[in-house]
Amino acid sequence: MLRSALNRIFGMLIVMTLVVTIVFVIVRVTPGDPAAVMLGPDATAADIENLRERLGLNASIPQQFISYIGGVLRGDFGQSIFLNMPVTDALWQRAEPTFFLTVFSLLIASVIALPVGVLSAYWRGSLFDQAATTLAMFAASIPSFWLGLIFMQFFAVKLGWFDTSGYGGPGASFGERMHHLVLPAVTLGLISSALITRFTRASMLDVLNDDYVRTARSKGMSEWRVVVKHALKNALIPILTVIGLTAALLISGAIVTETVFGLPGVGSLIVSAVLRRDYPLIQGALLVVAGLYVLVNFIIDMLYLIVDPRVRY
Amino acid sequence: MAAIAQSGFREPNLLMKMASRPTAMAGLLIIIAMIVLALLAPVISPYDPAQLAVRNRLQPPSWQHLFGTDDLGRDVFTRVLYSGRTSITVGFAVVIFASIIGVFLGLMAGFFRRLDAPVSRLIDAMMAFPDILLAIALVAALGASATNVVIALGVVYAPRLARVVRASTLVIRELPYVEAARALGVPTPVILVRHVLRNLTSPLLVQATFIFANAILAEAGLSFLGVGISPDIPTWGTMISVGRQYLDQAPWIMWFPGGAIIITVLSLQLVGDGLRDFLDPRLAKDV
Numbered sequence: 369m370l371r372s373a374l375n376r377i378f379g380m381l382i383v384m385t386l387v388v389t390i391v392f393v394i395v396r397v398t399p400g401d402p403a404a405v406m407l408g409p410d411a412t413a414a415d416i417e418n419l420r421e422r423l424g425l426n427a428s429i430p431q432q433f434i435s436y437i438g439g440v441l442r443g444d445f446g447q448s449i450f451l452n453m454p455v456t457d458a459l460w461q462r463a464e465p466t467f468f469l470t471v472f473s474l475l476i477a478s479v480i481a482l483p484v485g486v487l488s489a490y491w492r493g494s495l496f497d498q499a500a501t502t503l504a505m506f507a508a509s510i511p512s513f514w515l516g517l518i519f520m521q522f523f524a525v526k527l528g529w530f531d532t533s534g535y536g537g538p539g540a541s542f543g544e545r546m547h548h549l550v551l552p553a554v555t556l557g558l559i560s561s562a563l564i565t566r567f568t569r570a571s572m573l574d575v576l577n578d579d580y581v582r583t584a585r586s587k588g589m590s591e592w593r594v595v596v597k598h599a600l601k602n603a604l605i606p607i608l609t610v611i612g613l614t615a616a617l618l619i620s621g622a623i624v625t626e627t628v629f630g631l632p633g634v635g636s637l638i639v640s641a642v643l644r645r646d647y648p649l650i651q652g653a654l655l656v657v658a659g660l661y662v663l664v665n666f667i668i669d670m671l672y673l674i675v676d677p678r679v680r681y
Numbered sequence: 682m683a684a685i686a687q688s689g690f691r692e693p694n695l696l697m698k699m700a701s702r703p704t705a706m707a708g709l710l711i712i713i714a715m716i717v718l719a720l721l722a723p724v725i726s727p728y729d730p731a732q733l734a735v736r737n738r739l740q741p742p743s744w745q746h747l748f749g750t751d752d753l754g755r756d757v758f759t760r761v762l763y764s765g766r767t768s769i770t771v772g773f774a775v776v777i778f779a780s781i782i783g784v785f786l787g788l789m790a791g792f793f794r795r796l797d798a799p800v801s802r803l804i805d806a807m808m809a810f811p812d813i814l815l816a817i818a819l820v821a822a823l824g825a826s827a828t829n830v831v832i833a834l835g836v837v838y839a840p841r842l843a844r845v846v847r848a849s850t851l852v853i854r855e856l857p858y859v860e861a862a863r864a865l866g867v868p869t870p871v872i873l874v875r876h877v878l879r880n881l882t883s884p885l886l887v888q889a890t891f892i893f894a895n896a897i898l899a900e901a902g903l904s905f906l907g908v909g910i911s912p913d914i915p916t917w918g919t920m921i922s923v924g925r926q927y928l929d930q931a932p933w934i935m936w937f938p939g940g941a942i943i944i945t946v947l948s949l950q951l952v953g954d955g956l957r958d959f960l961d962p963r964l965a966k967d968v
Binding site for chain 2 (some may be wrong): 379382383386387389390394395397398399505506508509510511512513514517518520521525532616617619620623624627628638639641642643645647650653654657658659661662665
């Protein structure tokens with residue numbers, strides 16, 4: 369087991385290194401001088417030279433790479449060009465709406481998807497199953513920003529239950545801020561529930577056909593106990609995996625949803641960074657999100673290793 | 682050919698298999714209908730998608746304007762049809778581009794043991810980035826244009842294809858006929874193309890259909906955010922982004938392009954599901 373754990377840690381470090389490399393390379397594929405692109409057409413040669421110096425673009429590529437890795441290891445993701453503050457501070461300032469949006473959407477998605485997925489597998493082929501499977505596929509076809517606008521039109525514009533955008537402005541109480549998250553979280557939660565439903569159903573189907581489920585039934589155990597105690601318990605690990613990975617991927621949904629609802633979160637920060645070509649900020653965001661994904665993946669693998677002694681890496 | 686067909690050895694073709702699954706068939710027909718509508722846009726609609734008619738702006742749906750008019754008085758129905766051209770073309774181009782990279786990487790990783798670990802780790806690292814996030818970062822670096830959106834999304838989806846290709850190649854590599862070809866001295870590139878790639882078409886086709894669906898959604902997202910295709914070119918995403926500003930006065934501007942996206946993506950998913958069920962029975966156990 370220790371050996372497997374070490375193998376996995378080693379593998380994760382390699383992937384992390386590759387992630388940092390990809391993030392470093394992305395900005396280097398810019399045609400022309402990134403400093404000139406960032407400053408726009410009105411910049412003077414001196415401004416560009418100044419920025420090149422600040423970004424360390426005058427060093428050779430390998431040197432730049434080494435100093436970039438060094439910075440990342442020290443937790444220094446560079447300076448945002450437009451906000452004029454460290455990238456980590458910029459991301460941290462915007463973390464709250466994104467954090468709660470992710471948590472709430474995940475809760476909504478799980479509350480819908482777990483029971484629906486389990487029942488769908490249990491009543492496989494029934495009308496319920498067909499309806500649930502079709503609905504999940506339908507939900508996976510809806511662009512999240514469009515669903516957000518539809519909700520906004522109905523609940524905010526027509527009924528006036530919510531503000532159409534923002535996060536309550538400065539000095540808003542926690543309750544007011546959360547009120548602004550209701551529509552975005554429902555939007556994102558409904559759409560993410562599609563993936564989790566499908567996965568829960570598939571994992572349950574896998575387990576429901578296993579020998580121990582048949583054994584449990586033949587012992588005369590009640591159906592409820594068979595499904596919940598035996599089947600669901602065993603299907604839970606793959607389901608948790610998907611929920612964990614969905615959490616990391618929700619940031620992608622947050623980018624679009626935050627923009628729709630004008631939430632000052634990490635997602636909308638990334639969009640404005642892209643529009644302003646604030647490369648250090650884009651790089652920092654990429655690194656944090658991909659890093660979280662790799663980390664969640666790694667933690668799940670470790671959990672498997674602990675929970676299931678047969679697993680070896 | 683007729684003799685072969687009569688002898689009964691010939692497998693029923695793809696279309697006939699599709700016909701046995703009504704949902705997949707319906708998906709296929711809708712996709713074809715969407716493509717035909719987009720192609721025949723000038724024949725179907727009497728309006729020019731760029732024709733301004735400011736006096737007619739923000740008209741609700743009517744017999745003259747089936748889907749209403751937008752902020753500049755342009756016919757929304759016509760623009761939905763023309764947008765289909767861009768959105769479907771971009772989606773398809775992404776599939777082609779992603780397939781080229783994905784198949785190459787997957788074959789290399791699956792066939793050559795030495796390349797497996799490095800290529801697989803690269804795939805893992807690429808898959809750590811959420812699709813929209815990596816795509817907007819790439820578009821930001823490359824510059825916003827339709828071509829660069831295709832490149833960015835192609836790079837984003839290639840690793841998923843590579844994973845599928847690698848997994849299948851690992852199995853095919855060990856099959857007797859590959860071994861036989863090797864023993865006969867068939868050059869490796871020929872083995873790769875003629876014996877391995879040919880047997881990969883089923884999983885590849887299934888995956889490509891789903892990537893087509895995802896690419897249409899992702900392109901719409903990028904265009905909506907204003908970080909993809911130029912707002913002057915009508916796509917379903919840019920139309921929704923315009924409609925967003927008139928949510929209270931003219932919600933139909935964003936209703937219909939959204940509907941077009943849903944119909945197209947849903948049909949592609951139905952086709953993909955159907956294809957998977959009969960091309961790859963191992964994966965179909967949950968149906």
